[in-house]
Amino acid sequence: MAATATDILSRIAELSDAAFAAFCDDIGGMFGVEMHSARQKVETSTVRAVRDSFKKLSVVHLTKADGAVNGTFHLVFDHGGLFILSGVIVMLPESRILEEAKRGSIEDATNLQDAAREVGNLLVGSWDRIFREECPGHGHFVKTGTFLGKPWEKPEQIELQSDTQVVVVTYEMGIESYPDFTCAAVFPSAVLEGFGEDKATQAEPAPSQTPAAAPQAAEKPAQTQPAPGPVAPQPSGVFFPQPGAAGPQPAQEPSPAPTPKPAEPAASATPASQTPQATRTPSQDTGNSSSPATAGPGPGPQIASLEPPVPEAAGGFLPPTRRSPLVDAGMLPSELAGAQSRASGAVSPGGFAFLDAAYIQSQPPAPLAEFLATPASEVMEKDVVWAGPEDTVQDVIAKMQQQNVGYVLIGVNGALEGLVSNSNIQSAVSLYLRPMFAKWHRPQDDATLGVKVKWIMSRPVRTVRPDATLASMIETMRRCGGRCLPVVDAKGAVQGIVTVFDILLRVLESDKSISFKGRPPQAPALLI
Numbered sequence: 001m002a003a004t005a006t007d008i009l010s011r012i013a014e015l016s017d018a019a020f021a022a023f024c025d026d027i028g029g030m031f032g033v034e035m036h037s038a039r040q041k042v043e044t045s046t047v048r049a050v051r052d053s054f055k056k057l058s059v060v061h062l063t064k065a066d067g068a069v070n071g072t073f074h075l076v077f078d079h080g081g082l083f084i085l086s087g088v089i090v091m092l093p094e095s096r097i098l099e100e101a102k103r104g105s106i107e108d109a110t111n112l113q114d115a116a117r118e119v120g121n122l123l124v125g126s127w128d129r130i131f132r133e134e135c136p137g138h139g140h141f142v143k144t145g146t147f148l149g150k151p152w153e154k155p156e157q158i159e160l161q162s163d164t165q166v167v168v169v170t171y172e173m174g175i176e177s178y179p180d181f182t183c184a185a186v187f188p189s190a191v192l193e194g195f196g197e198d199k200a201t202q203a204e205p206a207p208s209q210t211p212a213a214a215p216q217a218a219e220k221p222a223q224t225q226p227a228p229g230p231v232a233p234q235p236s237g238v239f240f241p242q243p244g245a246a247g248p249q250p251a252q253e254p255s256p257a258p259t260p261k262p263a264e265p266a267a268s269a270t271p272a273s274q275t276p277q278a279t280r281t282p283s284q285d286t287g288n289s290s291s292p293a294t295a296g297p298g299p300g301p302q303i304a305s306l307e308p309p310v311p312e313a314a315g316g317f318l319p320p321t322r323r324s325p326l327v328d329a330g331m332l333p334s335e336l337a338g339a340q341s342r343a344s345g346a347v348s349p350g351g352f353a354f355l356d357a358a359y360i361q362s363q364p365p366a367p368l369a370e371f372l373a374t375p376a377s378e379v380m381e382k383d384v385v386w387a388g389p390e391d392t393v394q395d396v397i398a399k400m401q402q403q404n405v406g407y408v409l410i411g412v413n414g415a416l417e418g419l420v421s422n423s424n425i426q427s428a429v430s431l432y433l434r435p436m437f438a439k440w441h442r443p444q445d446d447a448t449l450g451v452k453v454k455w456i457m458s459r460p461v462r463t464v465r466p467d468a469t470l471a472s473m474i475e476t477m478r479r480c481g482g483r484c485l486p487v488v489d490a491k492g493a494v495q496g497i498v499t500v501f502d503i504l505l506r507v508l509e510s511d512k513s514i515s516f517k518g519r520p521p522q523a524p525a526l527l528i
Contacts, residue, residue, distance in 0.1 A: 008195055013042040015135055016169040023126040024173070030122075030480070031088055031461030034176040037183075042169045044189070048162045051152050053170060053182050055076050057109055060147040060158050061128070062122035067139030071191030072159055075123055077103065080181030081173065083146070086115035088175060091458075097178065110147045117146045147525065165189040176320045212373055280282070324510050372471035372511060376464050379473075379506055380487045381494030384409055389454035390415055396453050405482045407497060410457045416486060416494055418457030428456040463488045466495055470506070473498055 017039055022033040040390045043049075056079040064072050077085065080101045087097035090112070100108050103204040109116070120143050151158045160166075167187040174180035385408045387396050396408050400422070410418040430445035431437055464473055473485055483500040 007041055007046070008192055012167060012185075012187065012192065012195065013039065013169050015131060016042075016171075018134060019127040019130040019170055020173070020183070020185075021124050022130050026122055026126050027085075027088070027175075031091075031173050033088060034363070035174070037171050037173040037415070040170045040182075041171055042167070043098055044165065044167050046162065047152075047155070047160045047164045047166055048185075050076075050166065050168055050186060053184065054151070057082060057104065057106060058151055059109075059116050059120075060151050061123060061143055062145045062147070062158060063124050064142045064144045065191060066141075067137070068135050068137035068195050069131070069187070069191055071188065072144065073188065074105055074119070074158060074160065074186040075127070076117075076151075076184045076186060078182040080179060081183050082109060082116060084178050084181060085119045086112040089115045090120055096175065100452065101179065101181075105319065106149055107443040110456065113146075113148060114147060120146050130524070151198075160186070160188070167192060228478060237453075275402060367510075371506070372469060372474075374506065375466060375471045376414075376468045376470075376473060376487045377466040377495070379470060379502050380466075380498045381502060382496040384486075384494060384497055387420070387453060387455070388412060389452065392449065393451050393453060393454050394449040397419060397425060400425070401426060401443070406501075407499065408453075409415060409486060409494060410453055416488070418454065419461045419484065419486070420453050420457045420483065424456050424458060426452075436475070458482075461486060464498070465489070468502065474503065 001248050017037075020037040024037050026036045027033065054076055058079065059082040060078045061075040062072055063075060083100040084097055087100065112440055121189045124141050124143040131138040131141065145159050151160070152162075154520050155161055168184055169187075170184045172183065173183050215462045226399065385403050387399060387408050387410055389410055389412070399408055400406065406421045406422050409416060410420055429448045430452055432445045433448070445458050460477060462480055463478065463484060468490060470486075476485060477483060477500060485498045487495045487498060489495055
């Protein structure tokens with residue numbers, strides 16, 4: 001049963017509410033900020049009407065939908081949203097975020113392109129999760145590209161035209177201490193044509209869809225006009241296609257039908273069920289010494305696959321000799337998680353399309369599964385070093401060198417406020433304080449040692465609970481880029497810290513042939 005236009009507007013607005021709310025929760029949890037969103041309006045209009053809310057620099061995340069929503073829709077943030085969200089993601093100083101949110105240029109936006117793309121990845125991930133949970137018939141969402149600039153000057157780059165009919169759900173969104181900004185979900189009417197219909201209605205084929213209609217379908221592409229060619233880069237905006245995903249591409253003319261070979265007219269008309277020996281492999285016919293191209297009495301030549309066979313799983317696990325899939329090293333971590341398979345265009349059940357189905361369906365060996373389930377309480381270093389926010393860089397350096405640690409927690413009376421690492425110290429002090437540059441040392445270089453650590457510490461601090469598994473901690477470090485996770489209880493009291501060196505030590509300890517003496521360092525030595 002087809003849904004009415006009012007039902008579609010109401011349902012798509014409810015799902016958009018939940019999806020943007022989930023995005024706000026995800027950002028708030030990852031970066032320790034308060035974030036909110038509130039729907040302003042939902043309406044059916046043309047793209048021309050959307051321009052009023054997004055006249056200045058904007059960011060547009062093109063999202064390919066499959067399922068109940070079928071086609072490309074757009075998630076748009078205005079000038080403020082572009083710079084505020086990107087700045088929060090990379091933890092820029094608040095003053096710089098506020099300045100760029102007011103007067104940021106296209107050059108400033110381009111400098112934040114990786115952060116803007118990562119915002120889009122998180123956003124589409126939140127939307128996909130909500131639709132998967134609350135929208136029957138949903139397939140998946142994949143971000144195909146990110147546009148930075150003024151999208152209405154070159155609408156073909158975002159696959160929208162001024163007269164396109166769209167459903168627009170507009171929101172006001174905000175993050176604490178920053179001004180609110182506007183965002184919207186823009187759905188072309190074509191992508192909502194099957195939205196809200198019963199699954200049985202969607203699955204029922206039309207009576208006219210018979211094999212006899214195939215010749216007519218083959219004639220239609222010839223009437224399709226090719227899309228405009230690639231657009232030259234313009235200073236008003238930059239489009240960043242998603243690695244591994246299909247972005248805006250010109251239409252391709254259909255290839256002419258191949259001319260059948262006179263010598264083999266019967267091969268194409270012979271049913272596959274009548275030629276079982278045509279697929280026989282040499283291993284199945286050990287008595288025939290001829291090559292695969294001539295083996296077997298079946299009609300037509302046999303073609304041997306050039307791909308080496310993938311060894312079958314033994315006991316439910318893939319052998320270690322199987323070939324690793326190709327992974328684009330230029331992709332962001334979360335882009336890998338949502339990438340489309342280049343071979344089939346399908347997305348795997350776990351979201352990692354660059355892994356094959358056998359890998360996804362297999363389970364880790366029992367020893368590895370047991371190892372990854374190790375709780376943080378068994379891995380963490382319980383002896384932690386503290387410093388106050390008013391302590392100087394020189395004070396913290398002294399503590400690091402005395403205690404042979406690479407991380408110092410910053411706070412008062414056990415209340416965690418920040419974290420200082422070797423990297424923070426190296427970035428804060430003058431280069432000429434290092435031994436290799438000692439001959440160029442100047443008196444003013446010593447002033448950098450007097451900087452208070454509250455100005456250089458990392459914050460907010462990502463923490464884990466004592467029962468967090470090793471697998472979850474590895475994933476947190478991979479996603480967020482940190483190498484140290486304080487362990488806190490339910491009341492927020494620090495119980496210890498887990499560093500990447502603690503995890504690597506556990507990996508080595510699992511090999512009984514390796515033994516250790518003494519306590520390994522938390523980080524490389526601080527050469528200052």
